[in-house]
Amino acid sequence: MTATLFIDGAWVGAVAGGTREIRNPADGELVAVVDEADEQDTIAAIAAARRAFDSGAWSGVPAPERGDFLLRVAAGLRERKEEFARAESLDTGKRIVESRIDMDDIAACFDYFGKLAGQDAGRIVDAGSADVFSRIEYSPVGVCALITPWNYPLLQAAWKIAPALAAGNAFVLKPAELTPHTAILMMRLLEDLGLPAGVANLVLGAGATAGGPLSTHPDVDMVSFTGGLVTGRLIAANAAATVKKVALELGGKNPNVVFADADFDAAVDNALNAAFVHSGQVCSAGARLVVEESIAERFVDELVRRAEGIRLGGPFDDEAESGPLISAAHRDKVHAYVQAGIAEGARVRCGGEFGSGELEKGFYYRPTVIDNVSRGMSVVRDEAFGPTVTVETFATEDEALEIANDTFYGLAGAVWTQDAARAQRVAQRLDHGTVWINDFHPYLPQAEWGGFKQSGFGRELGPTGLAEYQEAKHIYQNLAPAVSGWFPEH
Secondary structure (H helix, E strand, C coil): CCCCEEECCEEECCCCCCEEEEECCCCCCEEEEEECCCHHHHHHHHHHHHHHHHHCCCCCCCHHHHHHHHHHHHHHHHHCHHHHHHHHHHHHCCCHHHHHHHHHHHHHHHHHHHHHHCCCCCEEECCCCCCEEEEEEEEECCEEEEECCCCCHHHHHHHHHHHHHHHCCEEEEECCCCCCHHHHHHHHHHHHCCCCCCCEEECCCCCCCCCHHHHHCCCCCEEEEECCHHHHHHHHHHHHCCCCEEEEECCCCCEEEECCCCCHHHHHHHHHHHHHHHHHCCCCCCCEEEEEHHHHHHHHHHHHHHHHCCCECCCCCCCCCECCCCCHHHHHHHHHHHHHHHHCCCEEEECCCECCHHHHHCCCECCEEEECCCCCCHHHHCCCCCCEEEEEEECCHHHHHHHHCCCCCCCEEEEECCCHHHHHHHHHHCCCCEEEECCCCCCCCCCCECCCHHHEECCECHHHHHHCCEEEEEEEEECCCCCCCCCCCC
């Protein structure tokens, strides 16, 4: 087995000899065996990042040169797109066409931060005196811990790696233990392009062991985490002891609000995309359909008809339209969520069951539409992170907003209407970090992404996404130093 941990510029095995089998969730076939790090390995990676950062090997490189490096990363990703996409699909089970799109988006992310890196030289502050020169400059935070999820393994890593490197930081990346291979490929690419040893480090393994020191170790200056709410709360609490900078993106329970005047066919089609793309394993999934009463019956009937026709299959099945869930444990969790809703009085209109026949080899779950719900039900309150959508109805604009904002999450939401004024009113009043009007799911590297409320804090992408990995420093220079006279001689 080839070593798969990347620490201080070298590929190494786990100190304790641990390994993990990675299996394709579409059919259970073995993808590879990788090293399983524990705390010893992660502490070694943190030490390597600390040395690299303190040496200035990367932080001392001029920002335009760091930006040029990121542009070369983007070019390398495009050259090796098929290799990266195949690795992503084998780990996650997602369709290869989706993984190829992800690779394009990842390259665009590196392009964006590569171009942004050398543009901001700080700013001059008007001190109100010709005798004072005052400026703000931006410094890298230091050693960054980057903890990423399994649903979009390399995309979520890229959203952190690109700005971290653009700002001049060193980092330790810990991807989800189930989906390591595109992170391994990324480290190889950074190594091939000549990134100094210790600037980028990779540890693979479970969060409780390999991930533990990343939020507690005093040599880590920042931790950026994308994942579940429970783990995010723990990371924030752990980081508080050493007052680390923290950025959290913790998912959502995202409303998709459809008014009666919406383009019906477009709204139905996009409600399917909102709920069932990547089998609903998307933090911004439109898992709450909030539809105006006058069209609700027709709309939901059509949604159910379309959902029942979605073809499930593996990543390299040309006929497949959606894939498996990431693991048997996660599939069981989604099913338990649906069953809890039924016990509370909800009605399953379609789905609510495992894949059958050939699909039994993998971890498939049928696209599921649930109605007859109320806002207090667990299926409405909790994030399933699977191919499920609940249906709620409203009579007025104010009621639609009340329903859409009745969640402790606040990541994303959408409004469908042909009334431009209403669209803007509703978008302004939705308490969510991203709001789409007559669309669902697109994002831009140059636009900030992040949540309100318990969806987390901090932002990824956009100028603010770079600022998360920087510290602002005020430098005040007196050009005409003189005795202050504050304490006169006696």
